Amino acid sequence: MPLVALTGGIASGKSTVAQLLAAKGAVIVDADQIVRDVQAPGTPVFAKIVAVFGKDVVRPDGSLDRAALGERVFTDSHALAELNAIVHPAVRRESQRRFDAAFASHERAVVVYDVPLLVEARVDDPWDLIVVTHAPAATRVERLVELRGMERRHAEDRIAAQVSDEARLAVADVVIDTTGSMAETTAQVESLWEQIGSR
Secondary structure, eight states: OOEEEEEEOTTSSHHHHHHHHHHHTOEEEEHHHHHHHHTSTTSHHHHHHHHHHOGGGBOTTSSBOHHHHHHHHHTOHHHHHHHHHHHHHHHHHHHHHHHHHHHHHOTTOOEEEEOTTIIIIITTSOOSEEEEEEOOHHHHHHHHHHHHOOOHHHHHHHHHHSOOHHHHHHHOSEEEEOSSOHHHHHHHHHHHHHHHHTO
């Protein structure tokens, strides 16, 4: 019943690796989806965010305007710390609930936590394995520009705002290098799956 943390910078191929692991039978717990769930209208987290950041982070339909909230905290470390103090405890509780449910449902489950902010928030949790997807920053900028239509400056800013590649690689038990072909990435995931199965 291994619990695997999967992390990587934006456009590093983390979602692709998660999909490949899911195809192998892993149960994927998506941290970004949990964040959306705990911030949904009517939740205590949503109410607290609105109380702290104001109604201008709420869309006309009553949902959280994640883009507006992101703009508020992107360059303000104090605001980001306030937001994290609201959101992270709820995400931690809900992720643990989902881990427990997965292990209860599948006696030999491999649970993979797809978590962008591992180094920032969850690195000391009791992971059986930490997997980092990696590609050089220049490659990730090109992916953001070509595949997601971002302006180059915005793509560079997004990457610069994240924890450094060095910090991620320093905690990795396994690194999946995604700079090559899809076949090369898939081969690395095959090797990872064998390693997980041997634990």
